[in-house]
Amino acid sequence: MKWTNDRSGNVDDRRGAGGGGMMVGGGLGTLIIAAIIFFLGGDPSAILSSGMGSETHRTEQRDLTPDELKVREFVQMITFENEETWTKVFQENGMQYEPAKVVMFEAVTQSGCGTAQAAMGPFYCPADQTIYMDMSFFKELQQRFGAQVSEFSIAYVMAHEMGHHIQNLLGTLQKTDQLRRSGRYSEADMNRVSVATELQADFYAGLWARQTDNREKFLEPGDIESAISAAEAVGDDNIQKRSQGYVNQESFTHGSSAQRKEWFMKGYNTGDIRQGDTFNALLK
Numbered sequence: 001m002k003w004t005n006d007r008s009g010n011v012d013d014r015r016g017a018g019g020g021g022m023m024v025g026g027g028l029g030t031l032i033i034a035a036i037i038f039f040l041g042g043d044p045s046a047i048l049s050s051g052m053g054s055e056t057h058r059t060e061q062r063d064l065t066p067d068e069l070k071v072r073e074f075v076q077m078i079t080f081e082n083e084e085t086w087t088k089v090f091q092e093n094g095m096q097y098e099p100a101k102v103v104m105f106e107a108v109t110q111s112g113c114g115t116a117q118a119a120m121g122p123f124y125c126p127a128d129q130t131i132y133m134d135m136s137f138f139k140e141l142q143q144r145f146g147a148q149v150s151e152f153s154i155a156y157v158m159a160h161e162m163g164h165h166i167q168n169l170l171g172t173l174q175k176t177d178q179l180r181r182s183g184r185y186s187e188a189d190m191n192r193v194s195v196a197t198e199l200q201a202d203f204y205a206g207l208w209a210r211q212t213d214n215r216e217k218f219l220e221p222g223d224i225e226s227a228i229s230a231a232e233a234v235g236d237d238n239i240q241k242r243s244q245g246y247v248n249q250e251s252f253t254h255g256s257s258a259q260r261k262e263w264f265m266k267g268y269n270t271g272d273i274r275q276g277d278t279f280n281a282l283l284k
Contacts, residue, residue, distance in 0.1 A: 001150075001151050001152045001155065001218050001219060001220055001223050002217070002219075002220060003074070003077060003218075004077055004080075004081060004216050004218060006077060006080040006081060006084070007073065007076040007077055008076050008077075008079035008080035008099075010079055010083070010099050010101045010102060011072065011075055011076045011079050011101075011102045011103075011104065012101065012102070012103045012104070013072045013075075014103060014104060014105040014109050015064060015068060015072075015104055015105060015106045015135075016061065016062045016063060016064045016106075017061060071135060072104060074151065074154070075102060075104060075133070075154075075158070078154070078155050078158050078159075079102050079158070081208075081212050081218075082100075082158065082159065082162045082208060082212075083097070083099045084215070085208050085211045085212045085215070086162070086166065086208070088211070088215075089207070089211065089273055090169075095169075097169070098129070098169060100124070100129050100162060101129065101130040101131070102130065102131045102133065103116075103130055103131070103133070104133055104134075104135065105118075105132065105133070105134055106118065106134055106135075106136070107134070109132065111125045111127075111132050112127035112128025112130065113125040113126075113127050113128075116132045116134075117134075118134035118136050121134075121137045121140075122134070122157055122158070122161055123161065124162075124164035124165055124168070126164075126168045126173050129165060129168065131158065131161040131165070133157075133158070133161075135154075138153065138154060138157075149226070149230070150222070150223070150226040152219075152223040152224075152226050152227055153226050153227065153229070153230040155209075155227075156205055156209070156226075156231065157230065159204070159205035159208045159209065160201045160202060161201070162204070162205075162208065163200065163201030163202070163203070163204030163205050164197075164201050166201075166204050167197065167201065167204075172197070172200070173197070176194075176197055179193060180193075188250050191250065191251060191252060191253050192282065192283060193279075194253040194254070195236075195252055195253060195254060195255045195282065196278040196279045196281075196282045196283055197278075198253070198254040198255055198260075199254075199255045199259055199260065199263040199278045199282070200263070200276055200277075200278040200279070202231060202260050202263045202264040202267070203263040203264065203266055203267035203275075203276035203278065204273075204276060205227070205264055205267060206227075206263070206264040206265060206266065206268035206269075207267035207268070207270070207272070207273060208267075209224070209227065209267075209268050210267065210268045210269070210271035211271055214271070224268065227264065228261050228264065228265070231257070231260040231264050232257035232258075232260060232261055233257075234254065235254070235255060235256045235257030235258070235259070235260050236249075236251070236252040236253065236254050236255060236256055237249075237252075237256045237257055238257050263276075263278060
């Protein structure tokens with residue numbers, strides 16, 4: 001993908017800062033959770049605050065490498081392009097966009113939803129409207145889940161998490177949280193709601209790619225394919241096959257590889273936010 005000259009000031013890079021914190025989980029429990037929610041995008045507070053053991057992880061303060069500084073600049077660019085695109089989309093629909101913040105960290109940091117750790121993968125915290133990203137996730141995405149990782153893979157993941165921010169601004173996450181808290185729905189029902197929530201975030205990621213390319217012409221051959229590769233790699237069926245050797249569709253929380261590709265491409269092909277009602281499409 002082509003880089004633009006735009007950079008956002010809403011990126012907080014905590015890598016190299018040193019310090020430490022309490023990591024939730026540890027050992028086998030962390031591995032199981034990581035396999036299930038490796039691409040967590042909704043409200044992670046239930047996982048973060050669980051009592052599945054703990055361990056302290058400390059890092060020494062250090063200077064960032066030139067490669068790490070380049071990654072920060074890339075994240076600043078993608079954050080800005082999300083801000084530009086979603087400001088435009090909201091204005092076209094008579095709404096005002098409020099930017100999300102992005103925190104880059106390594107190993108562990110504090111979030112508005114509790115302690116964030118690298119094993120969780122990137123996630124969005126509605127409580128502080130912030131996306132948390134440990135960049136080591138992308139090595140895992142390639143080595144453990146077989147994704148074709150490129151710069152646009154990172155852009156896709158960020159756009160997916162920004163999709164959850166859009167859901168937060170539009171009240172979607174609040175409605176799904178109310179359903180969960182009501183206690184009226186089975187685990188299987190709530191899993192289906194979760195799938196619809198995640199696939200809508202994929203749709204928003206595809207919409208962002210289309211709208212941003214219309215404005216900046218930043219896509220190059222192979223970019224969309226790499227996004228699809230990343231989306232398919234974190235499909236529930238692919239993760240379950242690799243982590244437990246079989247697929248249990250009733251336990252899906254993010255959607256199959258085929259569904260993730262389908263809704264990303266629908267967002268990309270239409271570029272129309274009104275076409276992204278995954279809830280009516282999947283929960284009839």
